Amino acid sequence: MRIQYRADLAEMAEELVQMGDLVGTAMWQASRALVDVDAELAEHVIAADSHIDARHRDVEERTYLLLARQSPVACDLRLLTSGLHIARDIERMGDLAAHVAKTALRRAPESAVVPELSEIIRTMADHAHGIAGKLVTVLQRADPQLADELDHDDNVIDTCQRQLFAIVLGPAWAHPIASAIDAAQLARWYERYADHAVNAGERVRYLVTGINSTSV
C-alpha cells in the first residue's frame, strides 16, 4: 500500500511537470498564432485547452482521493495541498493562453496586433514562454533559486504592459478602438500568465525552504 502511495505521489509530481509543459506550449503556440495570424494554430490551442482542463480535473480528483484514502500528515499533506494549488495556477495559465488564441482567431485574417505593438507583444510572448520553461524546471528540480528568477521575468512583463499602455493611450494612437481593447486584454493575459507562474514557483520554494515570501 505504501509503495503504491509513493508511486502515486511521484505520478502527481510528474503530472504537474507535464501540465506545465502543455501550458508552455499552449502560450507559445497562441503567441505564434497571434503574431503570424494563424487561425488554424489558434483553433488548435483553444481545443487543447479543454484537454488541459480535463487533466487538471483528473489531478484534483486523484489528489482528493489520496487525501481521503491515505490520511497523509505533515510533509505529505503539505505536498499534496501545494500540488493542488500549483495545478490550479497551471490550469489558469492554460486558460490565459486560450484567451490569447481566441483573440487571434476572432481577428483573423486580420492581425489582432497593430504594427507599433508587435515588438512589445513579441517580447511579452518570449518572456511568457521562458517563464513557463523555467517553471517546468523548478517543478522538476524543486530549485528555489530558479523560482526567484521567475519574479525577475515577471517584472519584465509588467514593464512591457506599462509600455504597451503608454502607446495605446498616447497621442499618436491612430487605430480603431477595438485594437486598443484587444491590446489591453492581451497585455493583461500575458501579465496574468506570468503571475500564475510566479505563484506556482513560490509554492515550490515554500515546499523546499519553508519560507513563504508572498501571500499566495
Added chain:
Amino acid sequence: MRIQYRADLAEMAEELVQMGDLVGTAMWQASRALVDVDAELAEHVIAADSHIDARHRDVEERTYLLLARQSPVACDLRLLTSGLHIARDIERMGDLAAHVAKTALRRAPESAVVPELSEIIRTMADHAHGIAGKLVTVLQRADPQLADELDHDDNVIDTCQRQLFAIVLGPAWAHPIASAIDAAQLARWYERYADHAVNAGERVRYLVTGINSTSV
C-alpha cells in the same frame, strides 16, 4: 468524533453561505463606488477582498484536513470536494468585485463610466447583485430550480455585455480610448462574476440531483 465531523461539515456549508454574502456585498459596493464615484467605498471593497481571500484559504485548509483526517467516502467526499469548487468560484467573484472597485478608484474623482454606458452598467450591476443573492439562497436551500434561474440571469448580463460593446465600438463613440478599455474590462468582470455564480450553482444542482448539465 463523528458528531464533531458532522458539525465541521455544517460549518463548512455555513462558511460558503457567508462567503457568498460577502462577495454579493462586495460587488454591490463596488458597483456603487463605480456609479457614484466613491473612492472611499472602492478602497473598502479592495481591502475587504483580502479578508475574503483569507477566509477562502481557511476553508480550503480545513477541508483538506477533513479529507485527510476523516477519510470520507461517497456522498461526504463529493460534498467536500464540491465545497472546494464552490468556495473557489465564490473567491473569484470577490476578486472580480475588487477589479471593479480598482477601476472606480483609478479614475476617481472622474467617473470610469461614460454617460452613454451608465444605464447598461447599472443593469449589469443590478443583475450581478441579484445573482449573488440567488446563489446564497441556492447554497442555503440546496434548491436546484433556483440554480436554473442563475443561467437566465447570466444570459441577461451576456446581452448587456454585447450591447456595451456595440456602443463602445460604434460610430458615435466620442470618448478617450482609456474609457473604452475601462468599459470593456468592466463588462468582462461582471460577465465573469455571473459565470462563476452559475458554476457554483451548477455544483449545488449536481450535488442535489446528480445531473451535471455543464462541464464545470
